[in-house]
Every structure is written in structure tokens, then in C-alpha cells.
Amino acid sequence: MKCEICGKSPKTGNNVSHSNVKTKRTWKPNVQKLLVEYQGKIKRLAICTQCLKSGKVKRPQKVSE
Ligand SMILES: [Zn+2]
Numbered sequence: 001m002k003c004e005i006c007g008k009s010p011k012t013g014n015n016v017s018h019s020n021v022k023t024k025r026t027w028k029p030n031v032q033k034l035l036v037e038y039q040g041k042i043k044r045l046a047i048c049t050q051c052l053k054s055g056k057v058k059r060p061q062k063v064s065e
Contacts (some may be wrong), residue, residue: 001030002050005038005056035060 002009008029014022030049036057038045047057 001028001033001046003029003031003051004045005047005051008048008050 005024008031010026010028012024012026015025016022030050031046032051033044033046035042035044036047037043037053037060038057042060045057051057052059
């Protein structure tokens with residue numbers, strides 16, 4: 001899954017064992033589908049946790065009661 005704010009997406013590379021055998025692996029960004037406030041609108045977006053923590057999007061306030 002790709003982050004809809006910064007465009008971060010999975011990357012590929014090799015797992016390298018102790019005997020130097022290489023096998024393909026992927027690194028996935030920590031992307032969550034969340035209800036967020038972005039550009040003044042409340043939307044359901046796939047965003048990475050780095051964008052969430054850096055304040056690029058806001059979580060809508062929970063209505064208590
Ligand atoms: Zn992001």
C-alpha cells in the first residue's frame with residue numbers, strides 16, 4: 001500500500017544470510033487507512049505513520065457521549 005500524502009511505497013532488496021545467499025525481500029512502509037482531516041476535508045486516506053506523526057494530517061476529534 002502507498003501513502004497518499006508523501007507517496008511512500010514498498011521497496012525491494014535482498015535478504016543476505018550469513019552464508020551470503022541473497023533472496024528477494026520487500027520493505028513495506030507503515031501505512032494505515034484512517035479517517036483524517038486533510039486540506040480542510042475529512043477523508044479516509046491511506047497514510048504512513050510518519051506523515052501522521054509529523055502533523056501533515058489531523059485526526060478528527062472524537063465526539064464524546
Ligand atoms: Zn507519508
